[in-house]
Every structure is written in structure tokens, then in C-alpha cells.
Amino acid sequence: MQRVELKDITSGLVGTTVTVCGWVRTSRDSKNVAFVELNDGSELNHTQIVFDKAAFDDKTLSPLLALGAALKVTGTVERGMKEESVEIRATAAELLGASDPSYPLQKKRHTMEYLRTIPHLRVRTNTFNAVFRVRSELSYAIHEYFHKNGYYYVHSPIITGSDCEGAGEVFKVTTVGFDPSVKTEADYNAKDFFGRPAGLTVSGQLEGETMAMALGKIYTFGPTFRAENSNTPRHAAEFWQVEPEVAFCDINDIIEIATDMIKNIIGHLLAECRAELEFFDARFEKGLIDKLRNVVESEFARVDYADAIEILKKSGKQFVYPVEWGLDLQTEHERYLTDEYFKRPVFVVNYPKKIKSFYMKQNPDGKTVAATDLLVPGVGEIIGCSERENDYDKLLAEIQSRGMKLSDYEGYLDLRKYGSVPHSGFGLGLERILMYVTGMSNIRDTIEYPRTKDELR
């Protein structure tokens, strides 16, 4: 289809004739002219189309003004009313796809809750148009960052036989339905597709480590799954995770890498997503752009887990969940540390071993591990990070003491038998950082089709 994308309709084209396509976002009908705000997805802003009623009779015009209709318009580019704006005065128009009057996105502002019930249409609102443009640009920035820095992009499996995080939040993958003749779990597993239990990956890390032990610096970037029974604004059952894994790299090195990556990808958004960030700043989070600029320009804070506990205890706040060395930080604790105490991104380091995963490097104190979470204001944890235990015996002991099935981790243990080196990595939740950079307060509004407990549309 011969057409000019709306983003390319600029003042340089004033006086020329163009053909454009798009969907009607809003329309206005007055005595002598009618206006349509057209959007073809090539930019966040709409382009105004002017229809002279002398040239278009009411019968032709009426379906062209219907919200949601798809049009092909030929016309002359003219200067608009607003400075530097341009509009198109239509000379011919074709209705590519009529829109039924039942179109749900009528002129009023809809609630986010309502829009979640129409995931197939909500992307046609300015808000979701902006969110998914930023999601795309952020994904690109992540690939660009790692590519430029010499990382290999590797693909870890979606179906796995191990539970990386060891939290038992794995979705089962099975082809065996209800069968009353099956009497034991072993029989059931034997009948199943793989002849053993299988699940959707919660993290690509374990396979990522394998790849890093030959390629040196790798990252995965793909969907991961958690059957967490937590119905919160920041948990999704299916989310995208970026997981770099770096050989010859300790916890301090990986913290530097994570910091550099975050600053770079946010810097990229500030440069490339101006219109979208201004939109979010105006509609969702006042001061968003300043916040992001600050992230790029200033140091991230760093605090020992033990000190964080002391800070929380001295906060004078009444938390719902207890604060005690050895207990995990809950969202309310993370939010106090970032939103009120540090007021910027903070790495909490050296967590108690008991509340963290089996693969984390044990510190000499015997109580803590070389692990850190990056917490950011408004969201909480966006990165989970650690140096990995590279000592065969310590890792084996940890797997056994946690009652994990040794046969699932034989390959992983082998990595500690054949040329084990210090190595570290982290996982960045794409939707979590999207919440941070867009000001969306619910993870369901950062992914096209959110999957959460009891919700699958």
C-alpha cells in the first residue's frame, strides 16, 4: 500500500499531496469542516485530518468519523494551528475498515481496571500506545547494551527439569490428563511426555552459567514463569527476564555492570522516547523525567542487609511484617528503604543464606551470601543478583541440605568440577523496570497480555 507514515508528515512536506493510513482516535464535527485525529502507530502523537464538508457529504463522512475506524486518506499537507504542527486537508478518503458504534474506547477516560478487560483494544489508547513503544525501545536498548559490550545472546530452554530458584513455584508441563488408573506419582511421571516431571522455567540462569563457562559473557532475554500465589501489583505469572552471566567476575564487578546497564538503558530512553516520557510525566508520575535523569547522573546507594535491618528498626514505622535479621524484606520494607530513606536506587548486599537460593556464593561468615537486590523507589526489587558458589563441595552440600533432587543438578555441579571460576550474574525483570520508567503502578499495565493468579484473557 503506497502511503507515508504519519511520523514522516512534517513541515518539510507542506504543500505536497500525500496518502496516509491510520485509525481514528478522536473526531469532531462542526458546520463546515470535520476533524479526525489519525494514528498509524508510527508515533505517539496523532495527525489532524481536515475534511471540508463542501467536498465530503454527510453520508460519506459519517463512517470516517467513527472512533476506531481505519482510513486511507489522500490530501494536502498544511500548517496547523499550533506552532510547528502540520495537518492534512483531505481530498479523497477511503474507509478501510468501518468501526461499529459499540467500540468501547469512546471519548471519556477509562480506568486502568476497565482497560485490562479489553487487552485486544487497550493498545489503541495513548497510555498503552506509549507503554508498548517504551517496552519495545527498552528491549532494544538492552540488546544494544550487551551487544556493544561483547556479550553473547543465548537462548535458555523454556521447558526445564529443575527449579532454579528452588522456591517450588514451577508451572507443570504435562500431556497426561486425569487418569484414574494411575495410582502413584512415579507411574504418572513415567506416562508423561518426558517420562519425568517437567516445568516452565523460572529463570534461565542455570543454563546461562553453562554458556558463560565457555563463552565468557552471555545474557538471556526471554519469558520466565512463576506460579507464585501472590496477587500483588508487581507479580506476574509470566514475565520477561534479562539475565547476564559473567565469568571471572565477583559480586562487586557484577554490581558495577548492573549499575552501568541500568544507567545506559535509561539514558537511551531519555534520548529516544521523549514524547512517551513527557506523556507519563504529565499523566502518571509528576517528575518522572527528572527522576530518570537523576538515576543516570548520580550514584546508586549500597547498604549491607544487616544495616538495612537496623535502619528499618530505627525507622519508627509500624510495618505489617516483622523486621528481624534473618527474615526476608517485604515490599513495605523495600519501599521504606528506597522511597523514604535512600530516595534513590539502592543495592542491598549480603543477605542471610537461609532466605536466598542454593547457588549463591557463601560468605566467609558462614551466615550470609554474596547476593544483592537492586531496589528502586516506587517499585522495590527490580534486580536479583549474586556471585555464584563455585566450590563443588559447598554447592553439593547446599543442594543436599535443601532436599533438592541431586540428579537434576548433575550438569550444574559438573561446571564446578571442570575449570570452575568465580562468576556472577543477575536477573532484571523487564516489567518491573518498565513500571519504574513509565510510572505504571501495576505490572498488569506493562505487558501486552498479563498473566496473573486467576486471570488469563
Ligand code: 4AD
Ligand atoms: O530475584 P529473582 O528470583 O532472581 C532470579 O531468578 C535469578 N536466577 C536471576 C539471576 O541471577 N540470573 O528474579 C529476578 C528478577 C526480580 O528482581 C524481578 O525484577 C523479576 O525478576 N521478577 C518478577 N517480575 C515479575 N513478576 C514476578 N513474579 C517476578 N519474580 C521475579
Ligand code: MG
Ligand atoms: Mg529476587
